[in-house]
Amino acid sequence: MSMTVQNNVSALQAFSNQMLVSSNNVANALSDEFKADRAYNVEAKNGQVQTSISETQDSAPLVKDPLKNDGSLKELSNTNIEEEMVVQIQSQNGFEANAKMIQAEDETTGILLDTIG
Known part of the structure; x- marks a missing residue:
């Protein structure tokens, strides 16, 4: 695997991790x-x-x-849903861009092999 493809694969994993973290934040927004x-x-x-x-x-x-009668306060979640939406859109776009780079590399290699072979 070429260095460029390895870089794109690592970016795919990074954007997946970013999406997982954001999804966890949204899932716990009411916790x-x-x-x-x-x-x-x-x-x-x-x-x-x-x-x-x-x-x-x-x-x-x-x-x-x-749930308490003593007037005590509780802290809600600090998740900002609007911010999470922006993060998820950016992660999706980054993932798609790197997937297209890998696809282009694959297609180029296929064309070269067809030409040589």
């Missing part, structure tokens, strides 16, 4: 005290792509806990 994670794709050695994941520390809204 009390849930802290959303953020996945960042960064360049690793040899031009490959690697995902770095960190928990966001943004505070979430505090609301009165309806």
Whole structure:
């Protein structure tokens, strides 16, 4: 496998990881005290792509806990659905672009082999 294809494959994995993290955030958007994670794709050695994941520390809204009569507050999830939608669109576009690069490489190799053979 050529270095270019390896880089595209690593990018496919990185965008998949980014989508998984965002999907987990959305799935837990209504979970009390849930802290959303953020996945960042960064360049690793040899031009490959690697995902770095960190928990966001943004505070979430505090609301009165309806299950307690003492007036105590509980923290909601800090997941921002609008932000997650943007992340998912970017991840999808990045995934599709790298898949097209691999497809183009495959088609080019096929044409070269047909010409030679």
